[in-house]
Amino acid sequence: MADTTAATDRTSDGQPALKRVMGPGLLLLFIVGDVLGTGIYALTGQVAAQVGGVVWLPFLVAFLVALVTAFSYLELVTKYPQAAGAALYTHKAFGIHFVTFLVAFAVMSSGITSASTAARAFSANFVSVTGLGLGEGIGITLVGLAFMTLVALVNLRGVGESVKANVVLTCVELTGLLIVIGVGVWALGGGGGDFSRVTEFDTGERSVVGGVIAATGLAFFAMVGFEDSVNMAEECKEPRRIFPKVLLAGLAATGLIYVLVSISAIALVPAEQLSQGDTPLLQVVEAGAPGFPLGLFGVITMFAVANSALINMLMASRLVYGLSRERVLPALLGRVHHRRRTPTTAILFTTALAFGLITFVGAVPALGGTTALLLLIVFTVVNVAVLVLRRDRVDADHFRTPTVLPVVGALACAFLATPWAGRPVEQYRIAGVLLAIGVVLWSVTVLVNRRTGAQVPRFDPAHLTGEGPTGPHN
Numbered sequence: 352m353a354d355t356t357a358a359t360d361r362t363s364d365g366q367p368a369l370k371r372v373m374g375p376g377l378l379l380l381f382i383v384g385d386v387l388g389t390g391i392y393a394l395t396g397q398v399a400a401q402v403g404g405v406v407w408l409p410f411l412v413a414f415l416v417a418l419v420t421a422f423s424y425l426e427l428v429t430k431y432p433q434a435a436g437a438a439l440y441t442h443k444a445f446g447i448h449f450v451t452f453l454v455a456f457a458v459m460s461s462g463i464t465s466a467s468t469a470a471r472a473f474s475a476n477f478v479s480v481t482g483l484g485l486g487e488g489i490g491i492t493l494v495g496l497a498f499m500t501l502v503a504l505v506n507l508r509g510v511g512e513s514v515k516a517n518v519v520l521t522c523v524e525l526t527g528l529l530i531v532i533g534v535g536v537w538a539l540g541g542g543g544g545d546f547s548r549v550t551e552f553d554t555g556e557r558s559v560v561g562g563v564i565a566a567t568g569l570a571f572f573a574m575v576g577f578e579d580s581v582n583m584a585e586e587c588k589e590p591r592r593i594f595p596k597v598l599l600a601g602l603a604a605t606g607l608i609y610v611l612v613s614i615s616a617i618a619l620v621p622a623e624q625l626s627q628g629d630t631p632l633l634q635v636v637e638a639g640a641p642g643f644p645l646g647l648f649g650v651i652t653m654f655a656v657a658n659s660a661l662i663n664m665l666m667a668s669r670l671v672y673g674l675s676r677e678r679v680l681p682a683l684l685g686r687v688h689h690r691r692r693t694p695t696t697a698i699l700f701t702t703a704l705a706f707g708l709i710t711f712v713g714a715v716p717a718l719g720g721t722t723a724l725l726l727l728i729v730f731t732v733v734n735v736a737v738l739v740l741r742r743d744r745v746d747a748d749h750f751r752t753p754t755v756l757p758v759v760g761a762l763a764c765a766f767l768a769t770p771w772a773g774r775p776v777e778q779y780r781i782a783g784v785l786l787a788i789g790v791v792l793w794s795v796t797v798l799v800n801r802r803t804g805a806q807v808p809r810f811d812p813a814h815l816t817g818e819g820p821t822g823p824h825n
Contacts, residue, residue: 382601384521390573396631403553475629535615565773
């Protein structure tokens with residue numbers, strides 16, 4: 352049977368179409384690899400600090416919220432199998448360019464806060480593995496800045512994240528988590544640890560429900576990443592057919608892994624000890640298998656979070672470049688290196704923002720929580736967009752989620768993004784500063800365009816991804 356997706360090699364505006372190379376297996380590995388990473392490696396201890404021994408419960412609740420939202424993404428990606436994700440859906444649903452810009456900039460900002468979280472986690476593991484004794488202050492910050500500088504240099508050089516490379520990286524990240532699960536099973540089977548801790552609640556001054564909700568808002572950071580898969584729609588074979596089962600299978604696999612990892616962690620290390628420092632899983636391996644080469648596990652952890660940082664900074668710089676190219680951010684941010692063909696100023700801009708976060712915020716919970724906050728707002732908009740776009744008919748069969756799910760998803764995501772969910776004020780300040788920077792730049796661009804009389808094309812979010820100056824990096 353002929354592959355109809357290959358019938359044309361150009362888009363409607365004459366640009367080269369992306370090559371459809373991803374089948375179900377590669378798409379599954381992409382989704383699993385995108386979700387796995389910094390969240391579970393860095394935040395398990397902080398989640399335990401919120402709820403005690405039932406550290407697995409917030410991860411389970413976060414998985415359920417993500418799953419409901421995933422159904423909304425499934426309807427939209429099979430209805431509009433194009434790259435650009437949330438910005439495209441927002442634009443189609445509401446048609447307000449400024450709102451579309453805010454959603455796109457929020458996604459970009461979430462990439463920077465996520466990468467900054469990874470930088471902090473990398474620093475902590477680097478110090479632990481090397482035994483440099485840099486402490487928790489300026490030393491950790493300097494290592495984080497050096498790491499982010501390295502990420503920027505790699506980004507500037509023009510590294511293309513291929514699907515085959517993603518397979519290797521996913522296997523390494525998965526290996527680290529399977530080691531934690533294996534160590535837990537081995538230790539508990541040999542009479543070590545205390546499995547009874549997995550049912551103990553310790554929410555401090557909060558009620559049990561309040562503690563679980565607050566911890567879920569933080570644990571949600573570990574479940575994000577699945578939404579990036581919609582940016583691969585134009586590079587998938589038969590996306591309308593394969594996306595539903597593959598996305599749900601990928602989320603189910605990562606959700607199960609996270610629950611098993613958190614159970615192993617709390618059974619081997621008490622919550623009060625697990626919440627100390629930024630290397631919780633390293634503590635777990637040390638407690639359950641003292642003879643295991645901790646340096647090796649530390650390197651695996653650094654590799655996992657480094658991969659998260661690189662992918663997120665690539666995404667963020669690419670979005671800034673796309674927004675500049677669409678004339679909604681200053682043209683300066685759209686400059687491309689003539690030889691490397693990388694968006695130089697966009698990379699420097701996003702790296703500068705990351706430097707600021709690492710230097711003046713630093714703490715993993717604040718950065719990870721801000722990432723979750725930004726994406727919860729985006730997910731709320733996407734869940735509403737599904738309902739609005741029901742009036743838009745397309746001439747193709749597509750997945751249709753039960754109406755109750757986007758309603759529940761919108762309400763759950765909106766609630767988890769509010770202060771009533773126990774979210775610290777600091778996260779709103781960080782998110783507010785990042786979005787304010789975007790609004791200022793947008794305003795300046797609009798004024799400059801008006802004063803110079805520039806012919807500004809209509810903002811089309813479909814142009815934010817695809818064949819950019821460095822090629823696909825999703």
